[in-house]
Amino acid sequence: MKHVGTMIGSAIAGMFVMSVWGAFATEYGIGGGWFAGFIIIGTMWMLNHYIGVINNDGAFVDMACGIGVAGFMRDVFANGVEVGIESIPTLAFVILGGILGGIAAVAIEKYQAAEKAKAEKAEA
Numbered sequence: 001m002k003h004v005g006t007m008i009g010s011a012i013a014g015m016f017v018m019s020v021w022g023a024f025a026t027e028y029g030i031g032g033g034w035f036a037g038f039i040i041i042g043t044m045w046m047l048n049h050y051i052g053v054i055n056n057d058g059a060f061v062d063m064a065c066g067i068g069v070a071g072f073m074r075d076v077f078a079n080g081v082e083v084g085i086e087s088i089p090t091l092a093f094v095i096l097g098g099i100l101g102g103i104a105a106v107a108i109e110k111y112q113a114a115e116k117a118k119a120e121k122a123e124a
Contacts, residue, residue, distance in 0.1 A: 002055040003055065005052075005053045005054055005055065006053075006054040006055045006062070007066075008053065009044075009047065009048040009053035009054040009063075009066070010048075010054060010062065010063060010065065010066020010067070010069070010070075011066060011070060012044065012047070013040075013041075013044040013048065013063050013066055013067055013070075014066050014067040014068075014069065014070020014071065015070060016040045016043075016044065017040055017041075017067045017070070017071070018067070018070055018071050018074050020036055020040060021033065021036040021037065021040060023036075024036035041063070044063060045063065048062070048063060072084065072087065072091075075087075
């Protein structure tokens with residue numbers, strides 16, 4: 001059941017972001033975009049993480065992945081499979097960026113751990 005909750009929570013977040021956020025930003029400009037982001041992401045975070053609709057065992061991209069899939073599939077359903085095929089290069093770069101970001105994060109964490117160990121050794 002935890003996987004069903006994850007799919008439902010992610011889908012709800014994706015539907016709200018893809019349908020409401022753009023409308024607020026179009027109607028009220030950048031302030032509307034910020035307001036929609038605060039309200040949508042805040043509410044969905046509370047529902048998904050605090051109440052526990054989604055299963056989050058250490059992943060921090062759970063809602064972002066669901067929102068991305070919802071946006072991708074919305075355009076595929078509305079405009080046809082060709083739109084999805086045309087977006088493959090963009091998706092490849094997004095995946096590459098995620099991989100490089102993960103590698104950079106690990107390198108920074110290792111560096112910080114080494115600096116902390118060096119500082120603790122100097123104090124002792």
